[in-house]
Amino acid sequence: MNLIDTHAHLEGVNDLKNAIKRAAELGVVAIISVGSDYNSNVWVITESRKYEVEGLRIYPALGLHPWGLDPSKVEETLRFIERNISRAVALGEVGLDYWDKDARKSEDRRELQRKIFRKILSMARRSDKPVSIHSRGAWEDCVEMVIEADVKRAVFHWFSGPNGALKRLLDHGYCVSATPAAAYSKEHRRVIAKVPLENIILETDSPVVYAGEVSEPAHIIKALNAVAEIKGVNAEVVAEETTENAKKIFKIRLDS
Numbered sequence: 001m002n003l004i005d006t007h008a009h010l011e012g013v014n015d016l017k018n019a020i021k022r023a024a025e026l027g028v029v030a031i032i033s034v035g036s037d038y039n040s041n042v043w044v045i046t047e048s049r050k051y052e053v054e055g056l057r058i059y060p061a062l063g064l065h066p067w068g069l070d071p072s073k074v075e076e077t078l079r080f081i082e083r084n085i086s087r088a089v090a091l092g093e094v095g096l097d098y099w100d101k102d103a104r105k106s107e108d109r110r111e112l113q114r115k116i117f118r119k120i121l122s123m124a125r126r127s128d129k130p131v132s133i134h135s136r137g138a139w140e141d142c143v144e145m146v147i148e149a150d151v152k153r154a155v156f157h158w159f160s161g162p163n164g165a166l167k168r169l170l171d172h173g174y175c176v177s178a179t180p181a182a183a184y185s186k187e188h189r190r191v192i193a194k195v196p197l198e199n200i201i202l203e204t205d206s207p208v209v210y211a212g213e214v215s216e217p218a219h220i221i222k223a224l225n226a227v228a229e230i231k232g233v234n235a236e237v238v239a240e241e242t243t244e245n246a247k248k249i250f251k252i253r254l255d256s
């Protein structure tokens with residue numbers, strides 16, 4: 001069984017070397033290492049691939065997460081992303097979060113999030129890269145902005161938004177990713193139940209804590225089993241389909 005963890009914050013994973021080994025033993029053949037700010041983007045570009053092991057490749061993605069934005073560093077981070085875009089398979093993690101504590105309080109902060117997201121979507125469009133999108137509390141705006149930017153490949157990461165926004169993104173051929181939360185989160189399970197397998201990929205969002213447990217890429221198996229259970233399909237079938245989907249979206253060829 002070959003699995004791809006399409007969204008992990010590897011710079012934050014404990015004992016990364018062994019965590020990668022455990023993932024490889026379980027059948028994880030690739031991990032997309034996403035960035036969220038200037039420092040993590042630098043790490044993704046300069047360090048992430050040093051952790052590759054036999055049979056498991058690590059692919060960089062560059063992003064600017066809507067949480068805790070430091071307005072004084074935004075321009076520098078966007079310049080870094082633009083300069084290094086050819087070395088990344090995707091732009092992520094990017095997006096909007098209207099439930100973020102600063103965004104709740106301030107329309108200016110929500111506008112700053114949209115301004116950054118618009119710029120990154122335009123980079124994605126120009127460089128033909130897919131985007132890995134965080135959309136909590138801002139599902140409709142995220143979906144409409146991606147459609148408006150005419151981005152060709154987009155993954156709505158850990159999507160738990162309303163059915164209307166879900167329909168819009170599916171109508172445009174976009175994907176959602178399933179995390180281990182698909183085992184217990186009512187909203188995430190509703191989404192996974194409605195999305196055809198051909199629009200689903202898997203991820204862990206490591207080192208996010210799920211039901212009290214700190215995650216690592218090997219926990220992709222929990223996302224896999226949850227999707228298989230929701231869909232009533234064999235886990236091998238889900239693994240094969242979602243891995244093919246991920247290879248297509250991120251244009252990765254594992255045989256090379």
Ligand SMILES: [Zn+2]
Pocket residue numbers: 007009093205
């Ligand atoms: Zn994430």
